[in-house]
Amino acid sequence: MPALDLLRALLPRRCPGCDGQLGREAGLCARCRAGLRPRVEAHSPLSPRAAGHLVTLGEYRGVTRRAVRAxxxxxxxxxAGALGGALADGVPAAWNVRAVVPVPLHPGRERERGFNQSELLGRAVAASLGVPCVPALRRTRATAQQARLHAAERGTNLAGAFQADTCRLPPGPVLLLDDVMTTGSTLLACRDALHAAGVPQVYCAVVAR
Structure with missing residues (x-):
């Protein structure tokens, strides 16, 4: 067990969402879990043609912001289990999702962090939906951190930064998953890479927007 995980197991646990006492629940207390309400966004910043193709747990504030940062x-x-399970509850059955594809980190950044939070969330969503989580995307080059760029710079920063390998993807629609969406540039770049590789339908999911 990693040292950080061992320390967290030994210390009294606080809920990352509200800082209240965390009982036997994993991740979030019952009250914070009850406040996670997934919804399909009627108006998507990804593009007009993607309206109704994005599911989120709401805005990046309050419980969702604190939980994502933790x-x-x-x-x-x-x-990841609490957030991913709640997000999966909002994925419409009509989307007929056949696989979940997490947004990748650059390998160097993933080594530095020790994990890809989007992949952890993707596994939880996929388990709830009963479909595979397939890391079908990879970053072809390192990019500047999107959060540090102006909106107009984000699309240019990610141009050609992703490549899709669909050999392990089952046929049919996929759910592209990330933790947070700001302008949508990352999701758009990943969606374009999947489309270019022959994936006909890409839906999107983020914990917070």
């Missing part, structure tokens, strides 16, 4: 920067990996 997962991403605090190493609280057990949060």
């Amino acid at each position: 997962l991403k920067f605090g190493g609280a990996r057990d949060l």
